[in-house]
Amino acid sequence: MPQLMQLLRRYWPIWLILVLIALAYWPGRVVMMNVLTEREAARIASITPDAGAEVVPERLNIDRMMADLIWLADAEREGRAPGTDGGIAAREYIVEQMTTIGLEPAGTDGYLHPFETPQTTNAANVIGLIPGTDPNLRPITLTAHYDHLGIRNGAIYHGADDNASGTAAILEIARFLMDYPNEHPILVMALDSEEWGLLGARALFETNFLDPRNVAFNLNLDMLSRDTDQLLYAVGTYHNPWLRPLVQRVQRESGARLVMAHDRPWWRAGRTEDWTLSSDHGPFHEQGIPFMYFGVADHPDYHRPTDTSDKVDVEFYRKTSETALSFLLLIDQVFAEKRNP
Ligand SMILES: [Zn+2]
Known part of the structure; x- marks a missing residue:
């Protein structure tokens, strides 16, 4: 020695x-x-990236999505900071929507999963379940944070794009999936306190609400509704290279231009930002759960009071949400068959 x-x-x-x-x-x-099991890998290999529809499907109701987005980003919600009147009103609105949609309450207190942290009080995630057609499969988690920055120096931070857009999208995707259920159970999760350091997502694991071994995948949506170049970033393929052909396949029927980026560490990416831990998919990744994050580039209204509903590019928002749904359906397909023992 x-x-x-x-x-x-x-x-x-x-x-x-x-x-x-x-x-x-x-x-x-x-x-x-x-x-990946061998069978899953084979299934991914069989996906032809350039096959499939060239038209953007119309499965989601953009009017309903816009109504939810506008309600959440309204000045009366006062920027939806965790535990504030506006934050609680937003949470109750999401509970109401999940009830109407018919999701199974899947929190620890009905739809709610309350948690305490040193930084926030009276925070709560809102969680509903769409049972899959195969109860033996592990759930896919569909996440979007509903909180935003609240009121600062007297100004309301509306958070329309960040992230009323993602929240309204997961609700509308849930409405679609109730009529066309996946094989996997889908946990629809509107998360709190993301802006305070991904605290809602962290709480899922810290409170042992989720066992990482029992989660198949995380699809996270954060900022979907506007981009001058019509770009949508697909983040996560660096960590899970098997996701690449799936993104390419979805590109075929996406009206947005998908760019796989923002997931490499600085020593490989140079000046590009690494968003691996920048939103709620981060804690899932840290637990070893494969993830995909869809979101737009930062814009001039990002984290400013001027991130308001009237700035939403409605047609682009419809396309990015359809893209997210297409991707979710593809993931469901890839993992659908039961795992080999
Ligand atoms: Zn955000």
Whole structure:
């Protein structure tokens, strides 16, 4: 052993470089091995990226989505900060919608999953379940945060794009899936306190509400409703390279231009931001659950009081939400068959 120590000490820069290289390639590989069975991998390989419809499907009702978005981003909600009157009103509105849609209450207190943190009081996630046609499959989680920055220096931060848009989208996707159920159960989760550090998503695991081994996938939607270049970022393929052909396949029927980016660490991406931990998909990824995050680039109204409903690009928002639904249906297909024991 002393000889080994000597070797380690003498050539330490070389060992260090080797370890760094290994780490750079680590995440994608490991997750991939943990997640895919041979059959799933074969199924993904059989997906032809350039096949499929070229028209954007019309399954979601954009008028209902806009009504939800406008209600959530209204000045009366006062920016939906966790535990405030506006935040609680938003939460109650989501409960009402989930009830009308017919989702099964899946929180710890009806639809609610309340949690306390040092940064927020009286915060709660809102969670409903769409049973799958195959009860043996692990649920797919469909997440969007409904909280926003509240009132600061007397100004209301409306948070229309961030993230009334994602919240309204998961509700409308839920309405569609009630009529056309997936094989997987879908947990529809409107999460709280994202703006305070992804606290709602973290609470899912810290309170043991979710066991990471029993979650098949996380699809997270955060900011879907506007982009001057009609771009929608698809974040997560670096960590799970098997998602690439799925994104390519969905691109075929997406009116938005999908860009796979913002998920590589700085030493590989250079100046591009890494959004791996920038929204609620982060804690899922940290638990080893594969994820996809759809969201637009930051715009001039991002985290400003001027992020209001009238700025929404309605047709673009319809397309990005349809894209998210297409992707969810594809994930359901890929993992649909029961796992080999
Ligand atoms: Zn957000």
